[in-house]
Amino acid sequence: xxxxxxxxxxxxxxxxxxxxxxxxIPQGIANGDFCNGGIGWNVxxxxxxxxxxxxxxxxxxxxxxxxxxxxxxxxxxSIFQTxxxxxxxxxxxxxxxxxxxLESLDSAPGTAVVVVLxxxxxxxxxxxxxxxxxxxxxxxxxxxxVLSFDLSVAPQNNGWAACFDNAIAHCEPIxxxxxxxxxxxxxxxxxx
Numbered sequence: 505x506x507x508x509x510x511x512x513x514x515x516x517x518x519x520x521x522x523x524x525x526x527x528x529i530p531q532g533i534a535n536g537d538f539c540n541g542g543i544g545w546n547v548x549x550x551x552x553x554x555x556x557x558x559x560x561x562x563x564x565x566x567x568x569x570x571x572x573x574x575x576x577x578x579x580x581x582s583i584f585q586t587x588x589x590x591x592x593x594x595x596x597x598x599x600x601x602x603x604x605x606l607e608s609l610d611s612a613p614g615t616a617v618v619v620v621l622x623x624x625x626x627x628x629x630x631x632x633x634x635x636x637x638x639x640x641x642x643x644x645x646x647x648x649x650v651l652s653f654d655l656s657v658a659p660q661n662n663g664w665a666a667c668f669d670n671a672i673a674h675c676e677p678i679x680x681x682x683x684x685x686x687x688x689x690x691x692x693x694x695x696x
Contacts, residue, residue, distance in 0.1 A: 533587050533651065536602070536671035539566040542583070549581040563603045563637040567669040570655040574610065578659035580619075582652045583668070590646030590675025597678060600627075600642040600651065602671040607664065608634045614661020621652040637669070646675040 534544030541557040545568065549555050552573040559566050570581050589598035604618050618630040620642065627642045651673075655666035 531588055533600075533671045533673050534585060536673075537566055538562065538568045538669060541566075542568070545583045545585050547581075547583055550576075550579045552576055553579075553581040555581065555583060562667065562669040563605070567667050568653065569665055569667050570653070571609070571665040572616070572655060572657045572662050574663040576662050578657045578661060580654050580656040582654040584650060584652035586648065586650050587673060588648050589644075589673045592645070592647035594646050594675070595678045596646045596675045597643045598646045598649065598673055599676050600644065600671070600673045601639060602653075603637050603639050603669045604630065604635075604653070605637045605667040606630055606633070606635050606655075607667070609665060610663035615658040616661060616664035616666075617656050618666045619654040619656050621654065622649050624650070624652075637667075639670075649673075 535541075538545075538557050539559075542555075545557075547555045549570070554569075554571040554573075556569050556571075557566065558569060561567065568583050570583065572579070572581070589600075590596055600622070602620070604620075606616065606618050608616070615632045617632050618628075619626050620628040620640070622642065622644050627644065628640055630638075651671070653666070653668045653671075655664060657664050
């Protein structure tokens with residue numbers, strides 16, 4: 505009886521430890537709806553640029569906002585975070601979705617774009633024109649990543665705002681497609 509208890513206790517202990525380890529690893533993007541302000545996000549802003557996390561006006565409600573100054577030499581500012589999206593090496597993809605909006609604050613708009621980087625590599629660049637809320641999906645391998653939302657303004661084209669909301673990431677298994685081939689071709693002959 506003692507041996508049986510020992511045999512049952514070991515798998516239960518392993519499951520408990522595995523559950524504890526998995527629970528301690530943050531999964532997905534933290535505060536992707538920005539309703540906790542800037543918690544979970546880091547800011548890399550040029551002097552004179554403004555990064556805020558308004559409680560209203562997003563898609564809907566809270567959002568993150570990067571705004572360039574009305575006078576300046578252009579440049580790029582960002583909000584970013586490191587997050588976990590599944591395990592490295594699995595036959596799976598990390599699906600990242602988010603909403604963005606690009607606003608011109610000048611009466612004569614110049615050029616600015618939203619650039620979204622994953623691990624320092626640009627995965628999405630918006631058109632260089634104002635846009636209303638737009639949903640974007642990016643696919644990268646599963647694992648740990650750094651997600652960066654950037655506003656990039658061309659020199660002397662200032663007075664722009666980039667808004668971000670609803671950032672979500674999840675690791676999704678790749679489902680192989682079944683190959684289909686033609687077997688025997690059957691024909692029907694109709695005689696008259």
